[in-house]
Amino acid sequence: MGIAWYLAVSALIFAIGIGGVLTKRNPIVILLCLELTLNAGNLALVAFARMWGNADGQIFALIVMVVAACEVTVGLGLIVALHRRGLKVDVDELEELRG
Amino acid sequence: MSILLFFLASIGAIVGAVGVVALRNPFYGVLSLVAHLICLAVLFLLLQAEFLAAAQVIIYAGAVMVLYVFVVAYIGGQDESLGTSHGVLRVLTPIFVGVLIVELLIALLGSGLSAVTSKGAKVSTLFGSANQIGDLMLTKFLLPFEVASLLLLVAAIGAVGLARRRVGYGPGDVPFDAATIAAAPPAGTGTMAEASGDRPVAGFRGEDR
Amino acid sequence: MSINTTAWLVLAFPLAGTILIALGRPVLSGRKAGVLGTLAIFLSFLSALVTCLKLEDRPEESRQFVVSLWDYAVTSDLNAKFSILIDPLAMVMILVVTGVSTLIHLYATGYMASDKGYVRFFAYLNFFVFSMLMLVLAANFIFLIIGWGLVGAASYLLISFWYRRKTATKAGIKAFVINVVGDVGLVLGAIIIINQTGTVDLLGSFAKAPQVFSHDGTTIVAGCLLLLVGAFAKSAQVPFHTWLPDAMEGPTPVSALIHAATMVTAGVYLIARMHPLFEIAPTAANTGAVIGCLTLVIAATIAIVVTDLKRVIAYSTMSQIGYMIMAVCVGGYAAGMFHLITHAFFKALLFMAAGSVISAMAGEQNLNRMGGFRKSMPITYACFIVGGLALSGIPPFSGYFSKDDILYVVGAQGGWHWALYAAGYAGALLTAIYTFRMIFRAFHGEPCEEAKSLESGRIFHAEEHRNPGDGTLETTEVGYPGAKHHIAERTAGMAISMFLLAVLATVGGVIQLPDVSWGLDRFLEPSFVGAKVLPTNHALEIFGLVFGALIGLSGIATAWFIWIKRPGTSARIEQRLPAAHRLFVNKWFFDEAINAVFVKPFAAIGRFGERTFDRVVIDSAITGGSLSLVRISSAAVRSLQNGMLRGYIAAVVVGTTLVTLYFLLQS
Numbered sequence: 001m002g003i004a005w006y007l008a009v010s011a012l013i014f015a016i017g018i019g020g021v022l023t024k025r026n027p028i029v030i031l032l033c034l035e036l037t038l039n040a041g042n043l044a045l046v047a048f049a050r051m052w053g054n055a056d057g058q059i060f061a062l063i064v065m066v067v068a069a070c071e072v073t074v075g076l077g078l079i080v081a082l083h084r085r086g087l088k089v090d091v092d093e094l095e096e097l098r099g
Numbered sequence: 100m101s102i103l104l105f106f107l108a109s110i111g112a113i114v115g116a117v118g119v120v121a122l123r124n125p126f127y128g129v130l131s132l133v134a135h136l137i138c139l140a141v142l143f144l145l146l147q148a149e150f151l152a153a154a155q156v157i158i159y160a161g162a163v164m165v166l167y168v169f170v171v172a173y174i175g176g177q178d179e180s181l182g183t184s185h186g187v188l189r190v191l192t193p194i195f196v197g198v199l200i201v202e203l204l205i206a207l208l209g210s211g212l213s214a215v216t217s218k219g220a221k222v223s224t225l226f227g228s229a230n231q232i233g234d235l236m237l238t239k240f241l242l243p244f245e246v247a248s249l250l251l252l253v254a255a256i257g258a259v260g261l262a263r264r265r266v267g268y269g270p271g272d273v274p275f276d277a278a279t280i281a282a283a284p285p286a287g288t289g290t291m292a293e294a295s296g297d298r299p300v301a302g303f304r305g306e307d308r
Numbered sequence: 309m310s311i312n313t314t315a316w317l318v319l320a321f322p323l324a325g326t327i328l329i330a331l332g333r334p335v336l337s338g339r340k341a342g343v344l345g346t347l348a349i350f351l352s353f354l355s356a357l358v359t360c361l362k363l364e365d366r367p368e369e370s371r372q373f374v375v376s377l378w379d380y381a382v383t384s385d386l387n388a389k390f391s392i393l394i395d396p397l398a399m400v401m402i403l404v405v406t407g408v409s410t411l412i413h414l415y416a417t418g419y420m421a422s423d424k425g426y427v428r429f430f431a432y433l434n435f436f437v438f439s440m441l442m443l444v445l446a447a448n449f450i451f452l453i454i455g456w457g458l459v460g461a462a463s464y465l466l467i468s469f470w471y472r473r474k475t476a477t478k479a480g481i482k483a484f485v486i487n488v489v490g491d492v493g494l495v496l497g498a499i500i501i502i503n504q505t506g507t508v509d510l511l512g513s514f515a516k517a518p519q520v521f522s523h524d525g526t527t528i529v530a531g532c533l534l535l536l537v538g539a540f541a542k543s544a545q546v547p548f549h550t551w552l553p554d555a556m557e558g559p560t561p562v563s564a565l566i567h568a569a570t571m572v573t574a575g576v577y578l579i580a581r582m583h584p585l586f587e588i589a590p591t592a593a594n595t596g597a598v599i600g601c602l603t604l605v606i607a608a609t610i611a612i613v614v615t616d617l618k619r620v621i622a623y624s625t626m627s628q629i630g631y632m633i634m635a636v637c638v639g640g641y642a643a644g645m646f647h648l649i650t651h652a653f654f655k656a657l658l659f660m661a662a663g664s665v666i667s668a669m670a671g672e673q674n675l676n677r678m679g680g681f682r683k684s685m686p687i688t689y690a691c692f693i694v695g696g697l698a699l700s701g702i703p704p705f706s707g708y709f710s711k712d713d714i715l716y717v718v719g720a721q722g723g724w725h726w727a728l729y730a731a732g733y734a735g736a737l738l739t740a741i742y743t744f745r746m747i748f749r750a751f752h753g754e755p756c757e758e759a760k761s762l763e764s765g766r767i768f769h770a771e772e773h774r775n776p777g778d779g780t781l782e783t784t785e786v787g788y789p790g791a792k793h794h795i796a797e798r799t800a801g802m803a804i805s806m807f808l809l810a811v812l813a814t815v816g817g818v819i820q821l822p823d824v825s826w827g828l829d830r831f832l833e834p835s836f837v838g839a840k841v842l843p844t845n846h847a848l849e850i851f852g853l854v855f856g857a858l859i860g861l862s863g864i865a866t867a868w869f870i871w872i873k874r875p876g877t878s879a880r881i882e883q884r885l886p887a888a889h890r891l892f893v894n895k896w897f898f899d900e901a902i903n904a905v906f907v908k909p910f911a912a913i914g915r916f917g918e919r920t921f922d923r924v925v926i927d928s929a930i931t932g933g934s935l936s937l938v939r940i941s942s943a944a945v946r947s948l949q950n951g952m953l954r955g956y957i958a959a960v961v962v963g964t965t966l967v968t969l970y971f972l973l974q975s
Contacts, residue, residue: 004208006142009109011203013116013135019196020120021957023189028125028171030953032132036116039139042151044207050146053220055231058148059240062232065159066247070254072163076170077258083174084262095951195961202968 006047014040025090027082031075038068105145111138129167136160148227311362312375314355315394318402319445321352322438330431342417345430349413349437353406360399371395371834374447374511381450388508393447397835400645400828401444401577408569408652409437411805415660416561418799419667422790423559429469433565436462440570444577448508449498452578456494456538459571460487466566467558472787475777479554486551490541494578497534500527501585514584521588532585532592535578539596543575543629546603550899552626556618556673557777559789560663563618568625568659569652576632576648580641583839587639596637597718601728604630606896608738612745613892615675617662620746624699625655627735631714634728639840640717642829646820647714649828650706654698654813660796660806661691665750667793669758670770675746680755684762687796687803689751694810696747700740701860703853706816711736712856713820719852720845733859740863741870748871767793822849 017036024030042061049057082089115135122128136159143152225231236244309317325348329341336344363371372395381388392398413433420429439462443455461484468480504520504527505513521528537548544552555567566572579586579596586593604627611623628651635644665681665688666673682689698705701712715736719729758768773782773789784791796802820828870877882889894900 005105005109006146007207008204009112009142011200011207012113014203015196015200016113016116016120018199018961019192022192022195022954022961023120025954026125028167028174029119029128032119032125032128032167035132036119036135039136043139043142046143046146046148046151049148049227050222051220053222053226055227055235056239058151058227058232059235059243061148061151062154062236063243063247065154066251069158069163070250072166073254073258074261076166077261079170079174080262089174091953094953098949098951191958195958195965199961199965202965202972206968206972 003047003051007044010040010043010047012040013037013043025092027075027079027089027091030091031072031079034071035068038064101145104141108138108141108145111135112142125171126168129164129171132167133160133164136164146227147222150227150229150232153229309358311359311366311394314359314362315375315392315445316377317355318352318359318406319392319438319441321348321355322434322441324348325434326431326438329427329434333427333431336427339417339421339426341427341430342413342420345434346410346413346417348434349406350410352437352441353403353410356399356402356406359394360403363394363396363399368834372511372837374509376447386508388448388450390451391447392445393510394445395835396832397577397580397641397645398444400649400832402441404649404652405437405440405444405570408656408809409433409565411809412561412565412569412656412660414801415564415663415805416559418794418801419561419663420559420790421794421799422784422792424784424786424788424790425469429466429559432462432465432469433561436466436566436571440574443574446510448510449502449513450508452510453491453495453498456542456574457491459566459574460484460491460542463487463555463566463571466562467555469558469562470788472782472785473557473775473777474780475775476557479551479557483551483555486548487541490538490548493534493537493541494539497531497536497538500531500534504528504531510581517585517588523588524590525588528585528589529591532582532589533595535582535585536592536596536599539575539578539633540599541575542578543572543633544603544626545575545599545630545633546606547898547902549603549607549626550895550902553614553619553622553895556616556622560618560659560666563622564656564659564663567622568655572625572629573632573648573652576629576636576644579633579636580645583636583639583641583836586637587840593637593639597634597725597728600630600633600635600637601731602630603627604634604735605731605738608735608742609892610895611742612738613889617665617673617675617678617746617750618659619673620675620742621655621658621662624658624739624742625651627739628655628699631711631732631735634732635714635717638718638721638725638728639842640714641836641839642820642832643710643713643717645832646828647707647710649819650698650710650813650816653809653816654695654705654707657691657806657809657813658695658699660802660809661688661695664688664796664802664806665692667795668762668767670768670793671773671776671789672758673776675749678750678756678758679753680751680759681762682751683755684759685751685795685797687806691796691806691810692747692751694813696743698813698816699743700863701736701856702740702864703857704814704817706813708856708860709817709820709822712852713822715856716822716845716849716852717842719848720843722843733855736856736859737863737866740860741867744864744867745871748867752872753875762795767795767798769793822853 014037017033017040020033020036021030024033042064045057045061045064049055049061079089082094087094112135115131115133115138118131119128119135122131136155140152140155140160143149143155325345328348329336329345332341332344372393374391374393376389376391378390379388380390413430416429416433420426423429436459439455439458441455443452443459446452446455464480464484464487467483468477470476501513501517502508505516507513507516517528539545541548552567552572556563558567586596607623607627607630611620611627614620614623628647632644632647632651635641635647664685665678668681668685668688669678672678694705698707701708703709711732715729715732718725718732755763761768769792773784773791774780775782782788794802796806818827820826870881891897
């Protein structure tokens with residue numbers, strides 16, 4: 001299969017992820033959708049790495065995975081802290097920081 | 100064979116992604132994401148990224164998703180309430196997403212990246228193996244590797260700090276009172292206004308000594 | 309250690325003391341700050357002593373040299389290095405400054421013990437000593453001016469030390485403003501000299517001055533007159549003197565250190581240091597001598613009628629500095645420096661003793677309320693007597709020799725200097741009278757309530773604390789004087805430092821006994837190699853020694869007659885000479901004149917400007933305009949930040965989409 005197919009799949013997944021981030025109100029689901037966008041990026045990176053026959057892109061993808069893991073840890077930590085304080089886990093309710 | 104596998108895996112990945120967005124129960128959303136990640140791992144394999152595929156399955160689909168499941172279980176996987184306060188976004192999101200897809204496809208496929216349609220460079224069978232990745236990690240990308248590990252450490256400590264139980268934050272505790280932070284500068288700091296008696300310094304306790 | 313190292317150490321110890329005390333405030337409990345501060349100055353004194361001894365070992369022609377530490381500002385035309393000038397003149401000054409400062413620090417550890425601002429006080433005091441040493445050791449105009457400014461700042465901080473007292477803060481501001489007028493004069497004078505000689509280096513510009521300036525030419529006279537403005541403001545000479553009496557609002561150790569022994573004599577030092585310039589500009593030097601002479605007479609007449617104990621000593625300080633200025637302006641540099649040294653001893657002693665009396669009076673400074681402390685405060689009384697005899701010029705106390713030296717130098721020049729000579733002796737008579745008026749009124753006569761209380765073994769404490777100046781009610785918290793009072797009889801540190809100063813004030817004259825040792829003259833010679841040779845007159849010298857002693861004794865006798873023998877005499881004199889009395893009591897109306905000529909017009913201009921330009925242009929147009937601009941635009945931006953997370957995400961997505969679109973269209 002040509003590299004272009006992989007890229008098309010990657011674009012689709014990315015768009016789906018963005019759509020989810022925009023429509024969802026539960027922060028956990030928003031995090032899940034962010035994972036989608038990151039994975040779409042990963043797929044594109046790996047595809048390009050294959051295209052050039054250069055493994056640097058795979059390392060990039062690996063680092064992206066690490067960053068994603070960090071983001072998940074902190075994000076979930078925030079959600080747990082929200083829950084502990086008895087706040088509603090809903091991004092539309094958390095609007096105290098407005099101008 | 101590989102064509103079949105590609106279509107199976109990519110359809111699986113897209114369906115999994117749609118499932119994450121569409122399913123109301125976050126618990127099912129997480130499971131859907133796991134399926135998506137596994138399909139993605141297959142795509143990685145097809146692209147000869149063997150090590151990455153393994154890492155995807157073990158770390159992502161395994162460890163990270165377990166974390167999600169725990170949190171969902173802790174919070175309670177209640178269904179998302181219907182309706183949104185942002186009606187505009189409801190309408191605009193599909194338009195955004197459509198524009199985004201078209202734009203990305205043009206960008207990735209139709210923008211003079213002539214090499215994209217090729218089958219890719221000729222690579223040895225060692226390409227993407229744990230051997231090669233490990234070699235790169237410890238030579239060319241040693242610094243990013245170390246920085247990434249530091250980042251993980253910071254994130255771990257940060258998460259512990261965030262989720263730790265603190266006095267004054269739990270339900271029933273005395274809530275934090277912003278008024279306890281004095282807005283005025285402390286008295287007795289020796290301004291001219293004090294010296295001339297324009298500003299009272301009642302209750303001030305000398306701390307100069 | 310080489311002489312360079314020890315000389316730098318003199319500067320380093322007070323600076324280190326300042327920093328340590330200022331930063332170590334949280335850990336310096338009890339009297340640690342005082343001990344640390346005293347120790348820093350004492351080490352500085354030891355370094356000065358070692359430096360001085362090493363300087364004496366060098367051959368006479370190499371006793372004046374410059375040591376640089378690093379470049380401060382070096383450009384093609386300006387070569388300002390951070391360097392110090394070591395020579396006998398500077399040595400005399402640093403020995404006096406560090407020596408007297410050590411004793412005053414020791415005194416202050418006791419005197420200020422119950423003050424809530426104890427640590428801050430010693431940080432300031434160390435800072436002052438550092439600034440003063442920098443002024444004295446500066447080898448170029450830049451650092452001289454920096455040191456000059458820093459001592460002014462330290463003086464301001466210490467005068468306003470009790471910052472809750474309105475009178476003290478006002479006095480501090482007054483001192484600072486008048487000193488800044490002097491600073492401006494000094495800077496302008498320095499600029500004229502630097503501009504003509506092309507170097508900021510002191511020795512370099514002195515060497516060039518005779519070539520670039522014509523003798524008594526307009527430029528050099530103007531430059532020297534501007535330098536004199538600086539010297540007069542710092543040394544409280546007419547008409548820049550009004551800040552010094554008000555500066556007595558500061559704690560007594562400050563009055564002893566800054567406003568008697570060291571800072572106010574900086575003007576004398578400046579003229580002595582700049583003597584090569586003043587010798588090319590005799591007009592300026594003569595002006596200085598006349599002003600000094602005027603000051604000594606005016607201050608002495610005011611001191612006779614002032615009723616505030618510390619202000620009497622303050623006017624006396626003005627008067628004595630008048631003598632010094634007169635001496636250095638007529639070329640008697642060694643004589644001026646000699647009086648500077650002895651004056652530092654006996655005047656610091658008098659201030660310390662006065663502080664002890666004021667403590668016994670629970671902060672009261674009014675002579676009218678004092679009396680009869682002789683029996684209850686023997687140590688203080690003895691110190692007062694020693695200081696008073698030295699100030700009045702009674703042999704064999706130190707002041708006798710130094711004052712006589714000055715008057716001899718002035719008189720030996722003949723001509724119009726005879727007028728200065730006569731005025732000097734008139735001043736000496738007045739000095740003896742006001743000194744013993746003060747002593748008789750404070751220590752003799754009927755014991756006052758406080759003295760009786762002390763005789764029965766209890767220091768008087770007022771039930772409520774009041775500002776002795778304007779009577780406002782005070783607490784004993786930080787910014788006000790402390791709750792407890794300390795007198796020399798009860799506090800070892802105060803007694804020791806007073807005793808040592810009393811010894812010095814008694815025997816200090818030996819460094820320059822006329823015809824016997826001339827020690828200071830010989831020591832200072834390398835600093836004044838090219839100075840003019842003064843005429844000698846042996847007969848006049850002998851006459852002066854005898855006449856000076858007689859004048860002093862007759863002054864004391866007069867005071868004794870007026871205030872002890874016939875207690876009503878002073879009131880009768882007042883009635884006889886109402887005009888003179890009014891003039892003296894109102895301090896020759898200098899404050900009123902300065903107010904009318906400078907302060908009021910400037911205040912009026914300021915108020916007018918505030919009402920018109922400030923309110924209309926600055927407040928409404930510039931400030932108000934930019935304020936409303938910021939307010940409107942921030943209101944617009946604020947509506948974007950609505951707290952909706954998904955709105956933000958949408959913004960990011962739209963943004964990235966547009967960026968991608970831009971690049972797509974570009975390709």
